[in-house]
Amino acid sequence: MNKVFPSAEAAIFDIEDGASILSGGFGLCGNPENLIRALHKKGVKDLTIISNNCGTDDYGLGILLKAGQVKKMVSSYVGENKNFEQQYLNGELEVELVPQGTLAERIRCGGAGIPAFYTPTAVGTMLAEGKEVREFDGREYLMEKGIRADFAIVNAWKGDRLGNLVYRKTARNFNPLCASAGRITIAEVEQLVDVGELDPDLIHTPGIFVNRVVQGEYYEKWIERRTVRPKPQA
Template sequence: MRSKVWDSFDEVISDIPDGATIVVGGFGLCGIPEKSIEALKNKGTKNLTIVSNNCGVDDWGLGLLLANKQIKKMIASYVGENKIFEQQFLNGELEVELTPQGTLAERIRAGGAGIPGFYTATGVGTPIAEGKEAKIFDGKEYLLERAIKGDFALVKAWKADKLGNLVFRKTSRNFNPIAATAGKVTIAEVEELVEVGELNPDEIHTPSIYVQRVVLGQNYQKRIERLTVQSVGGER
């Protein structure tokens, strides 16, 4: 059996084809698989459908793929930090499916769990409901939401062992654990790679069964998506 540990980011994403659907972990710029995204940009893969909470910023994260016009469709819950996203959408260059954040998380989770769909009250009576099946349960209306499954999933973890067990650090956990379950092929980039048995089993967030590839990254940037400062004594 081939080792799950790959030598480079260019190699680990090399078979992602044009037109693929990719589920991407992270929230804002926190916990994003930045090295995998950079490698995908350099490869030039096009017509991608990206499923992620948001699309990064203009010059970082998934925003790099947008700027390079590699994304055909974006399924997301928030797009407010990206001017390129706005412009491409207004120009008709980008298809956008906005999904309430909790619904998006559950659609991804359902895809990883093998559940084809579920009913939710979120979005009833809004444009989100257009074209969706609705049912009444206990006198209340609910919408049918379909699960999301990706051809690939890209996630960022703090630590992994060589079997692909993953540990996420603090808020970078966000969408990463559910994204990891929802890819037919899940690629985990990690800051630290350890031997099998070194991780405390009680601290593992994503079991290795969900992870097909692991690649070690270095020199990660700790970027701030939006800097907010407070005046102190009249000075800033």
């Protein structure tokens, strides 16, 4: 078995216009940069993207938004991206705002075969409108549904050709959740290692969740806000 593809372009060969795509990453941390660039280059349009946010104006998923390739975003956070906010306010982009924890759990459930769950988050807010509210032990909870998508694109630090993945530090975030919920999951790895090299006790995403693996060609690894000691405050 060999799930390795020669390039990011090759790994996304069947992502067409109108596809739904789960993408790992939080802000500019842990993004599948090479797969995003390949989608940008391919020019596929009318995408539905489920991701915590949408990069910044010029980095991460933001490049797809800027190129008008995105029809709908399902995200928890729009800030830090002028295109996102503007396209949303102008009605050019469909946006489903989902609380971050609800989004994470919806993706986890999608991948775990759980169709819906109850959460205390967002009870009594606009987001509860039209949703089932049920009381458990005297507290109200909202019903939320699991999410799956046509594809998931994720970034990992190390991976082998069977698709076993290990993430690094806070670059893990939504990546293992997305990896579980794509009908086709494509992982780009910063280091492609031999089968057997990863300690089975320390694998974050077992390879059975992953259909394709590609060695990321290069990483820009942007830092969104460089705050260091001593604080450079005016």
